[in-house]
Amino acid sequence: MSTAANIVIAAIALLHLWFLILEMFLWTKPSGLRAFGTTAEFAAQSKALAANQGLYNGFLAAGLVWGLCLGGGAGFHVKVFFLACVLIAGIFGGLTASRKILWIQALPALVALVLIHLT
Template sequence: MLTGIVALIHVYILVLEMFLWTKPRGYKAFGLTPEFAQQTKTLGFNQGLYNGFLAAGLIWGLIAGGDTGFAAKIFFLVCVAVAGIVGALTASRRILYVQTVPAVLALIFVLLGH
């Protein structure tokens, strides 16, 4: 369940970064000015793609089940947690709560449920 929530968070981040970066919702989510958003829209698109890969890996883990699904969930949840830590250190502390905390909680539940 928590792994699915983490995957959905990353699908939402994908949408924000790839499609709403230069829209009012993107400005608000990332604290961007319209000018800066326009100048960096390819950066946002690229970031969104990476978040989509994280979501895809988590969804794969949920669908695959068994040892393969377990391994995929562990790997991608750790990736999300590390990405959140790096984001918190380099961009915004808020990322720690949006990405790392849910990923670590999901990781704990995946490990306890195995």
């Protein structure tokens, strides 16, 4: 289970790195507009907010990578903390912004939390 948990955690970290790129660098580009279903006008007005949100997603990715690098013992608590942050952010986003966030962000974090507690 440890390997499966680490694979899921790595995938979540990569996903949040992708969110960073989308929100910080591609927000006003066609790929960013498609990903978030926004208009060019809205994207232009909210560019600074999106970049800030992207930076936070980068911190989540960095924390998960940190936990993976620490390994099983010391990294366990780091992984749990950052996965809990991802889960809470995903639930909040799913309730306030788009239900899709529950499936893309919250569910993978919940799966990873279950997997690391099974090891």
